[in-house]
Amino acid sequence: MQKNSVIKGFSKLNRDEKIRLLMEYLKPSDQVEINLNRYLHPTDQSLFDDISENTVSNYYLPFSLAPNFLVNDQMYIVPMVIEESSVVAAASKAASFWAKNGGFQVRVKDTIKNGQLFFQWNGPVSLLQEHSNQIENIIEKASSEATINMRARGGGITGFEIKPIDNMNNTYQLLVKFKTANSMGANFINTCLELISTPLMDFINTTPALNKFGQAEHIMSILSNYTPECVVECKVECSIEQLAPYSGTFSPQEFAKRFKTGVDIAINDPYRAVTHNKGIFNGIDAVVLATGNDFRAVEAGAQAFAARSGQYRSLTHCKIDENTFTYTLEVPLALGTVGGLTNIHPMVKNAFEILGNPGAEELMRIVAAAGMANNFGAVTSLVTTGIQKGHMKLHLGNILTALNATEEQKTKALAFFADQTVSYSAVQTFLEETKQKA
Ligand code: MEV
Numbered sequence: 001m002q003k004n005s006v007i008k009g010f011s012k013l014n015r016d017e018k019i020r021l022l023m024e025y026l027k028p029s030d031q032v033e034i035n036l037n038r039y040l041h042p043t044d045q046s047l048f049d050d051i052s053e054n055t056v057s058n059y060y061l062p063f064s065l066a067p068n069f070l071v072n073d074q075m076y077i078v079p080m081v082i083e084e085s086s087v088v089a090a091a092s093k094a095a096s097f098w099a100k101n102g103g104f105q106v107r108v109k110d111t112i113k114n115g116q117l118f119f120q121w122n123g124p125v126s127l128l129q130e131h132s133n134q135i136e137n138i139i140e141k142a143s144s145e146a147t148i149n150m151r152a153r154g155g156g157i158t159g160f161e162i163k164p165i166d167n168m169n170n171t172y173q174l175l176v177k178f179k180t181a182n183s184m185g186a187n188f189i190n191t192c193l194e195l196i197s198t199p200l201m202d203f204i205n206t207t208p209a210l211n212k213f214g215q216a217e218h219i220m221s222i223l224s225n226y227t228p229e230c231v232v233e234c235k236v237e238c239s240i241e242q243l244a245p246y247s248g249t250f251s252p253q254e255f256a257k258r259f260k261t262g263v264d265i266a267i268n269d270p271y272r273a274v275t276h277n278k279g280i281f282n283g284i285d286a287v288v289l290a291t292g293n294d295f296r297a298v299e300a301g302a303q304a305f306a307a308r309s310g311q312y313r314s315l316t317h318c319k320i321d322e323n324t325f326t327y328t329l330e331v332p333l334a335l336g337t338v339g340g341l342t343n344i345h346p347m348v349k350n351a352f353e354i355l356g357n358p359g360a361e362e363l364m365r366i367v368a369a370a371g372m373a374n375n376f377g378a379v380t381s382l383v384t385t386g387i388q389k390g391h392m393k394l395h396l397g398n399i400l401t402a403l404n405a406t407e408e409q410k411t412k413a414l415a416f417f418a419d420q421t422v423s424y425s426a427v428q429t430f431l432e433e434t435k436q437k438a
Helices: 015-026 030-038 045-049 086-099 125-130 132-143 148-152 186-206 240-246 252-268 270-290 295-306 346-354 360-383 387-402 407-419 424-437
Strands: 063-071 074-081 105-108 113-120 156-164 171-179 217-224 231-239 316-321 324-332
Touching: 015 030, 063 086, 063 346, 063 360, 074 086, 074 270, 074 346, 074 360, 086 270, 086 360, 086 387, 105 360, 113 186, 125 132, 125 156, 132 156, 132 171, 132 186, 171 186, 186 217, 231 240, 231 360, 240 252, 240 324, 252 270, 252 316, 252 324, 252 360, 270 295, 270 324, 270 346, 270 360, 295 324, 324 360, 360 387, 387 407, 387 424, 407 424
Parallel strands: none
Antiparallel strands: 063 074, 105 231, 113 171, 113 217, 156 171, 231 324, 316 324
């Protein structure tokens, strides 16, 4: 097969044929095929193959445990899946500190999710709003069968609005509010919306007061990943003196002031805010991934939430009141503990068992605490020692592996760099010198 030619029917090939095609098409090193085969699961491969299309192997990431998370007086060992070396260590360290200082106090403010049904019609929105009662009946009737189970679990459709789309003529949305109990709810919401669209269009198109403005046309229906009403609030609080173990060479008072300044900068400067929030997502994404949730949905929704004032800002806030240090995080988290990967992927099932099989709200609380722990650790390092000290120490193992260090060299390097600045070139020089000495 010619390089750059169009590949036809790839999905219809079996795994061996796909790999053969890949090897012929790209002519990569033999190692590519060796690795694709090495990382196949000896017994459960069909399980993983079913999760996505065109599966030819598996992609491993570390599954780690961060202990000592005291969340609303309950202790958790939190599973985290992440590739960045310092994240689990930073989360565990911050969790241990807060476990001794009151823990994470977390409150789910609400769990409302949104679905959007878009349509075009030449009439005024006020006329549709005048028909709210009829539209409510249509929504209820069209979705009644699909919502039976969800209603039994305390969820279902909780409200709706009809609104014009900004800057577009004659384009509207039916914004439907949902509660989805322990599921993330994407399929449920999309199913309901699709059931509603035809009867809603039929209603507009057959009602004389409405169809005199012409026919309505359904454009699309989908859940919204913006969930500003599915929000969790996490708080840690202690006296300034209690911050002493974290304040390094600064006094606890100086540390608290520097920490607050660091956070205030992230509230007011978008360049810093993005990096600051990235530190929060180090923790959030790691638990979201471990529990098989949709990290793209969580990220998209929460990043938009960070910009809800019109400027992208920190998701956390710091307050120093007399002798009290208070740190808060507010973040939307649309999570599920049933459906999706939750009862398919064996490691996701493990993660839930390790967490004590929480419901969605409990998982929201744990995930928020993980985000806050990582952010607290990151800002602390930044305003005290600088990030590279701890970061590069933990990265040392990766550098040594990348440079093919032997076990003996690794042991020597760990001892040597205990009080030295770690950098790729410094490790390289160290290895060369130890080789020459040997
Ligand atoms: C690195 O993964 C995360 C940090 O950049 C977060 C921050 O700057 O607050 C350290």
